[in-house]
Structure formats: structure tokens, C-alpha cells
Amino acid sequence: MAMPFLSLRGITKSFSGVQALKNVDFDIEDGEIHCLAGENGCGKSTLVKIIAGAYQPDPGGSIAFSGTSLRHVSAIGAIHHGVGVIYQDLSLFPTLTVAENIAMSQLIAQGKSLVRKRRIHDLATRAVERIGIKLPLDELLGNLSMADQQLVAICRAFTSEVKLLIMDEPTTALTRREVDALFRVILDLKRRGTATLFISHKLDEVFEIAERVTILRDGEKIGTYQPAELDDASLSQLMTGMSPTYEAVEPPDPAGVPLLEIEGLSLPGNFRDISLWLLPGEVLGITGLLGSGRTELALALFGLNPASAGRILRDGRPVRIRSVRDAMGHGIAYVPENRLLQGLVLHQSVAKNLLLTVLRRLRTRFGFTDPERQREQVRQWIEEFKIKVPSPDARIETLSGGNQQRVVLAKWIALGPKVLILDNPTVGIDIAAKSSIHTIIRNLAGLGMGIIIISDEVNELVHTCNRVAVMAKGRMGPVFSGAGVSIQAIARAVAGNHGEMAG
Amino acid sequence: MKRLFRKSETYLLLVILVFSGVITCVNPSFFSLENLFDLLKSYSFLGILAVGLLVVLISGGIDMSFAAVATVAEYLTALAVMRWHGSIFMAFLIASLIGILLGVGNALLIYRFKIPTVIATIATMNVFYGILIMATGGKWIYALPENFGTFANLRLFTLVGQGGSQYGLSIITVIWLGVILLTAFILRHTITGRGIYAMGGCNADPGPAERAGFNVFRIHLFIYSYMGLLAGVAGVVQALLVQTVAPNSIVGKELNVIAAVILGGAGIAGGTGSVTGTVLGVALLAILGNGLTLMKIPSYWYDILIGGVILVSVTLNALQARKKRSKVIEIEEPAA
Secondary structure, three states, X not given: OOOOOEEEEEEEEEEOOEEEEEEEEEEEOOOOEEEEEOOOOOOHHHHHHHHOOOOOOOOOOEEEEOOEEEXXXXXXXXXXXXXXXXXXXXXXXXXXXXXXXXXXXXHHHOOOOEOOHHHHHHHHHHHHHHHOOXXXXXXXXXXXXXXXXXXXXXXHHOOOOOOXXXXXXXXXXXXXXXXXXXXXHHHHHHHOOOEEEEEEOOOOOHHHHOOEEEEEEOOEEEEEEOHHHOOHHHHHHHHHOOOOOOOOOOOOOOOOOOOEEEEEEEEOOOEEEEEEEEOXXXXXXXXXXXXXXXXXXXXXXXXXXOOOEEEEEEXXXXXOOOOHHXXXXXXXXXXXXXXXXXXXXXXXXXXXXXXXXXXXXXXXXXXXXXXXXXXXXXXXXXHHOOOOOOOOOOEHHHOOHHHHHHHHHHHHHOOOOOEEEEEXXXXXXXXXXXXXXXXXXXXXXXXXXXXXXXXXXXXXXXXXXXXXXXXXXXXXXXXXEHHHOOHHHHHHHHHHHHHHHXX | OHHHHHOHXXXXXXXXXXXXXXXXXXXXXXXXXHHHHHHHHHOXXXXXXXXXXXXXXXXXXXXOOHHXXXXXXXXXXXXXXXXXXXXXXXXXXXXXXXXXXXXXXXXXXXXXXXOOHHHHHHHHHHHHHHHHHXXXXXXXXXXXXXXXXXXXXXEEEEEEOOOOOEEEEEHHHHHHHHHHHHHHHHHHHXXXXXXXXXXXXXXXXXXXXXXXXXXXXXXXXXXXXXXXXXXXXXXXXXXXHHOOEOOOOOOOOHHHHHHHHHHOOOOOOOOOOOHHHHHHHHHHHHHHHHHHHHOOOOOHHHHHHHHHHXXXXXXXXXXXXXXXXXXXXXXXXXXX
16 A cells, blocks of 8 residues: 555644643545544644644654655755645735745745746746646736635645645635635646645535545544545534534514514615514524625614615614614614624723623713622623633633623623624634524523524524525525525525526 | 826826926926926935835834934934044945944834834934934034035036026935935845835734745844935935034924825835835925925915825825725626
């Protein structure tokens, strides 16, 4: 049997006493497409950095490229053995040309101090041809789409001989069509003998072309599997060591006045003729591709992107929502997708963040702040939302993603909204934290709140929503409810709209 | 041709031509070779500083201390040259070394302690300038050596005007041209130059540049010591132009220099800007200043006009950036 391209044996790595990797064995065959999966903090990125030579493993393990065992792998050494890493942020330069972005690292590696346009162009052209794609070499990188920028990052890796391409979460920022284009490139590279290692933490597109999946948990390798052996439940069970239990979601009581109803809502360039209703105690999911208008619609309901035509009714009465103040006045709250940027003041304490929206309500009679009542309130929320913090004075940035998300939720729920809009509430957090957020959402609905979830993860919607609406190109598509809410049906509706888009 | 119209330099050139036309209509003496060579000489000081600041702005930083650096270099150089009867060459050498030294100080502060560039350089500006005033008591120097006067009047070629006045391409302008060519070459054709654009384009986050293999520390050192070097050169040029050295003659000119670079299309966010644009920015400032005088318009209009032009150009930049960000969704038309 031929030697695998890369073979790790007994790899252990600890950082100041914490074991990030424990005795991991890992192989990648020539030309193989392999997926490395696991929750945040399971050791995926540590393993990748060891392969790329950025970290050195603890003594005792061994690394071999094509059967040749190496005592020490440096970053340059890894490149010489054909390892190319594409980081999640791509590390590209928007104000340089595409050709420069591709060629620059190679020029630096060659120890050049002068730049010749000809040489840059030659290097870039060769890399682009090797991959078999077309890119506008003289264009500024910043003018390219996210997908094309990713191809530029791949080309940059291919200015030297690459036998193993490592990509960190490559599909999260791409539309379905762009993912397909990326996969064509990957498959083409495979035919020419280049292996690809994807890093992913969710069961997504990557699994479509992965030949093997290796799962890590708490620094240990759980096993290597065929993608066909895994489904969502077994994957999350392997990744977390727990089996998540989902209760069936009951349809809400159809009687009664909707909390929120919209009729023919339109905003040119954003969405057109959207009608929807939301009952008390109901969780409504809205999904669709990026650019389907779902986020724009949510922002319209929160007054950040007001609609130009159509009606909005709250408890059956028509209301005008032209600003965030209007929306909050009508009991509508919005938790943004990018919780780090929009929802929290990162370097302030948990307590200060929690109190941000309700400071006015906790005043003393004379209009000053009331530290005693604030402390009491914060303590109560931390308990209620199971926020894991050493103290209320801990800074937000020191919390895990899941706990940060709970602080955001608590902050808004403190306002006592009737309608809560959540934009991708569980992006980038691990499965255990995810399911606790789903439980919070169901509990809030149980209290009679109406909740709208915007999400890319059909899976998440199916397990939390009473109804799921699919949007495409600014218009409302099919709405699934009750027994009709199934992963297959919704995924097909989303993909179907994609088919039209491509045509 | 299409490419030409996508560049901000093209528009700047048009604005300059329009202004020149208007001024010439009001006072034809504006449109003369004599006036042109005179402007090229007297704006060399501002022009050298602007080219240096351009480099800093492209990297996503800013340097508020260059005027103080220029003053310190100018003053110490004048003292040294007077004591040792030094040549002009020695004057430039001393001023350059002082500028580089102070620039390296800025670079170390900014790189090692990650202090925001505005804060770091406002602080060093006050330190540099404060120490100079403390040590010298703010005394003016009038008795510059004779060779300062003769060198300042050197011309590459000399023409004779209608009234018998002599004019031509000053040696000082030639120094500015040298700075322009050198900077353009560095920015366009060296790894360091491209690294400056790369760093600035990532919101001054050095991470991506580091991962791509750039030596970010060396780039920082280059940026601020080059600014220091040019500030030193500009200090000597200032002494040559006015033939006296006053500790308070340069400080306060920072805003004019920043205005010229920003007018020249360099974004404050970093990553963009060109030497051509900056030279055009300086040209616009020069023409406005000179033109308003020739049209006998009060000088406060100059400030108002400069402020207005900066507001417009920065707003246009911001609008363009926003347009690029917001993606419009194509709404499907119902099948009728």
C-alpha cells in the first residue's frame, strides 16, 4: 500500500498546562478531500497549525510527509512540502491588484526587494492557469466578489507547488452557486493530485464532496468516517458527546388576533409585496439565500430600513414604523446577526451590557441611576439565562460565543418585547450552546412572545419554528407549517429558487 | 480612456484647469511662466512634506509631528552650520539625520506600544517642539551663512522677463522633483512600497500583511523615518526660502499639508493615494492661494475654500465607499 501524503502519529500539544490535542493520529491520502469537524475549541485549528508548521507539537509525536518522517516542521518547511493554508479571513489586500495579491508572498519568499510588473503578471498568470480559472488580474482585489476573492487566495497558495490545500470554513460567506464553482475547482485540483482539507463545524456543503470526515472532540480524535455514515444527529452526537433531544414543535393556536401582521410590504431594491402574520407564542422562521431580502425585511420591521409601501399591524391596529424608536415603542426588538459588532459593548462588563437597554427604567425618583436595583436585576438575569460568568463585572470579550449570545438575548428580553426578531442567532457558536439558545427561544415563545428567526440553517429552523417561510429574490415563496416543516422540503424550496436564479 | 475617467487625478486636473482659467480671466498676469516657476519654488516646502505625509496616509496612519520635526531639524542644522561654517550639503545631511532619528522614535512608539498614530504623533510633536523652545528660548536666527543665499538663488536655467526680471527653474524645485520621483519609485516598485499599500488597505491591521510574509516592523520603520527624512529636507528648504530660521514659522502648517494630500485623493482610511495625486493637490492649493491674491480676494476666503473642497472630496469618497458596500437585490418581476 502506498504511503499517505501526510501522516501524523501521537500528536499532543499543550498550552500552559491545557491540553489542546491528546495523542491524535491523522492521515491524509494523496488527492483526498478530507473534512476536519468538531466544535469550537476542540483542537481543529491547533491541528491545522501544527500541519502548517505554525506550532510545534509536544515531544513524542511524529509527522511524516509521503513516508519521510520529520523531526521538526517549520512554516517554511511545510510550504516546501506542499502545504498551503487559506485562512478564514483570507488575509488578502483589497487595495492591491489581483495579480499583486497572488504573487506578492512568492516574491517576498524569494527575498526580492524590488517589484517588477512583468514578473508579478507572469507569476499570477501561471498560478491562475494552474488552477484553470479566469480572474481579472489588473483589477483591484476590493472590487471582486467574496467568491472570487477566495479563488485569489487559492491562486496565491498555488504560486508554489501545493499538494495539500487547507481551507478554514470556506463556504460560510458564499452563495450556493459560488460554492458549486469552488467545488469544481477543488475537484479539478484533486484530479491533478492535490489533496484538500476542509475545516468545518457544521454539516454543510463541505460534506457533499468530502471523501472522509475526521471528528475531534476536546482535543481527542473520535474517529474518521464516510460522510454517508453521518447524519445531523449522529454528527452532533459525535462532536458533543451528547445526543440532543428535540421535541416536536406544536403549531400555535390559530385563533386570536396576530401579534404582528404585514400586508404587501415593499421597498424597491430590497423586497416586494411581502405578506405575513405572527401569532402570540409562535416562532416563525424566515430563510432564503443571502440576498433573498430576508435580512432587509427584518430590518424594515425594526425601523432600520423602513418599507416604502404596504401596511404593518400590531395587535390588529395599523402602525407606522419609520425608526428604531417606533419599533421599540410598538414592542418590537431585534437581535442582530453579528452579535460581536452590533449587539454588545465588548470591553465593558456583563452587568453594564445587560443594563444598557433598561437604564431609564431603573432610575431613582430623582432620575439618577440606582446601583442597588441594578445589581439585583443583573443577578436575576444571569441566573435566569444561565449565563456562565465568574462575576457580573467580567468583560464581555472574555466570554464564550454562546454566553455572549445569551447576554444579548437577556438584554433585549429585559425590555419586555412582544415581538422578538433574531437574525441568525447561533452563527459561529458550538452545538451545546446552540441547543441551549434554542431552548431559550422556545421558552420565550411559551410566555406568549412572538418570535421571528432569520437563519441559514434549515436544520435550526425545523427544530424551533412553528412555521418556516422561504424568501427568494425579494419575494415571499412557500410557507411551511406543522407537519410540512421538514428539512428536505425547505432545503428543496431554497435550492429550487437557486435553480431559477442560475437560469 | 475609460480608465482615465475612473481616476480621481483626472478630475483634480480638470478642477485645476477650470480654476486657472477663471483666475487668468480676472488677472492675466497669473498665466505666465514667471509666476509658474515662482510657485514651483515657493511651494516646494509644502510639496516635500506632502509627499512624505502621503506615504504615512497610505499606510493607514497619520503623522502630526512632521512640522515639529522639520522645525527641530531646521533650527539645529542652522546652529551647526553657523558654528562649523558647513556647506549646504552638510546642512542637508545633518537635517536628514535628525529627521530620521525623530521618525524612528515615532515608529518605535507606534509599532512597539501599538499607540494610535494620531495620539502618538501629537504627543511627540509637543515633546519635540517643547524641548526646542525650552533649549533655545525661541530666538530667531537671522545671520545664516552666505552660501545659503547663493544656493537658494541657483537656477537650472534662466529666462529674462519683459521687465528685465530674471526667472527660471530653481534648484529648490529640482530637490522637490527628486523627492517626487524617488517616492513614486519606492511606492510603486519596491516590496516595501507595496507593503505600505497592503497594510493600509486592511484598516491598518498588520495581521494579513504579516501572514503574507511582509516584515511589518521594517515597513513601520521605513514609513516614519522617511517622513522624518523629508521633514528634515523640508526644514532646510524652508530656511533657504525665507533666509531666516524661526522656531514658530513652520508649526501650524500641518493642516495645509494634510489638506493637499487629501485633496490629492489619498483616503484617510489608508490603502489609497498616489504621488501624482498629491502633486496635483499641492498644485491646487498653490493656484488657489496665488490666484486669490492676484484676484484681490481677502485671504480668509482661502481657508473657507480649502475647507469646502476637502469636505466635498471626503464626502464623495465616503459616498462611493457606501455605494460599493450596499448590494441591491434584484427583485423578480411577476410573470404577467
